[in-house]
Amino acid sequence: GDSVTQMEGPVTLSEEAFLTINCTYTATGYPSLFWYVQYPGEGLQLLLKATKADDKGSNKGFEATYRKETTSFHLEKGSVQVSDSAVYFCALSDQETTDSWGKLQFGAGTQVVVTP
């Protein structure tokens, strides 16, 4: 079945450092890929998405490129802020295989801690 693997945390960085969170996936079809972020006490917020190979999703300084050849969707940000401290989830949606709009396969999540 489909699966998502992302690097374990916590990842601790200083403000203005470069952030990379690795995410790889396995899927039988042609999935859409997402990054979600969860702040303490809240639900998940969509950060960015990509729907086909070589698409680049970007939002709030974060970027991720859908790499079909390496089955990866790594999240990057050039200069993190304390406010970026959160848990980040990589996810895939394989609608053609699952016939579902609401069923996502999530990675385990990576906690990011940014210190001043």
Next chain:
Amino acid sequence: KAGVTQTPRYLIKTRGQQVTLSCSPISGHRSVSWYQQTPGQGLQFLFEYFSETQRNKGNFPGRFSGRQFSNSRSEMNVSTLELGDSALYLCASSLVSRSSPLHFGNGTRLTVT
């Protein structure tokens, strides 16, 4: 536009009881899904509803059930609660089009004692 609203935010129940959680999706979103989030298992898909019909179900026992109303609002029910049901339950809604992202509520934190 109002986001996904889940009520209540917090619940404390005892083993053996049952509980009902409520979710109001974003206006215009007709697909509603439920997820369980725990530190050990992460985010796990419970079920998905569209047009008052369950479209997909995750690997959970029959004690977990749900329904959707004609206005797309959804409820999930857990009967005969067990300690292991303590979790954050997240509801998400989406448009019914390919690659539409899920929009999540802030969840209901259920504690079973």
